[in-house]
Amino acid sequence: MTMTEAARPPLYVLAGPLGAGKTTLLMRLLAFWHGMGKRVGVLMNEAGAVSLDGAHASASAAAVRNITGGCVCCDARDGISEGLAELVGHQRVEVVVLECSGIAAIEDVIEAVTDPTCLAFVRLEKVIAVIEPSVPPAGRPIGSRYTTLMHYADEVIVNKQDRYAPAEQERFRTALIRDRGHARLWRVAQAAVDPVLLLQPHDRRPKRRVGNVAFGSTPAHPTVTTIPLTGPLHRDRFTEWFDHLPAGLDRVKGVCRFSGEQELYEIQYASPVTRWIGVVRFRQEPDPALVLIGRNYNHAHCHHTLRTCLVSA
Secondary structure (H helix, E strand, O other), X not given: OOOOHHXXXXXXXXXXOOOOOHHHHHHHHHHHHHHOOOOEEEEEEEOOOOOHHHXXXXXOOOEEEEEEOOOOOOOOOHHHHHHHHHHHHHOOOOEEEEEOOOOOOHHHHHHHHOXXXXXXXXXEEEEEXXXXXXXXXXOOOOOHHHHHHHHHOOEEEEOOHHHOOHHHHHHHHHHHHHHOOOOEEEEOOOOOOOHHHHHOOOXXXXXXXXXXXXXXXXXOOOEEEEEEXXXXXXXXXHHHHHOOOOOOEEEEEEEEOEOOOOOOEEEEEEOOOEEEEEEOOOOOOOOOEEEEEEXXXXXXXXXXXXXXXXXXX
């Protein structure tokens, strides 16, 4: 399929660290486009072997293509062009959103989506970074972990403002203004950005940043482990496990059932502040499983103690 650039659907890339609020923003954008009658296709990259967020997105998107088992910047990169071919070539969507894994390297994602194979289907419209104003330890420059995101993003959404003291917010804002390049800066809670304003075009990114160019090596990724849950969990044992997650475990997400209860529960943890368990309903339920993402923690002990929470254990 060959299309002129004007005829290709716009591609929006959502990037940012684990737990910053990318999926919350995606749900807001999908609701907005759905209200406009737009057919939206979503490429959902999950580092684990199951896609929980893809199940959420399917409620509003015309089509969802899950890219699981790795990052779109490296081991799952081939899934981008395959997904675009499916969404644009077969599903005939009018807008495409790529939500990157929280451990993806944005420079390599941009390299991938500006490959000629991908540009045959879409045009890169915006790179939207969703971050939170976490303050690093003393002696480490504020914003250093976001330097690359600042360099390549068109829009920078500083989320979860309600969780940080005004002094911390101001220190972080100062660092972002210094490093953000040409991006617009948004300061919000619960990813509550006005979609009309966010999607408005503004000065384009420098041409040197668009094209199939290598921007540098990908940093070492955290370890990603998917643990299928072969039965219901003992609620008290799981609560004890969930309340004592080891340092170095950055993200836990998935769905489960508890013994004696019919409801499906969603599990969400993003270090250091987000810890949530709640009833969830999907149009098509994913298999119960938890995805653990982190580095420098005792994997064997953590995984063993989780499995002892199974009622059958």
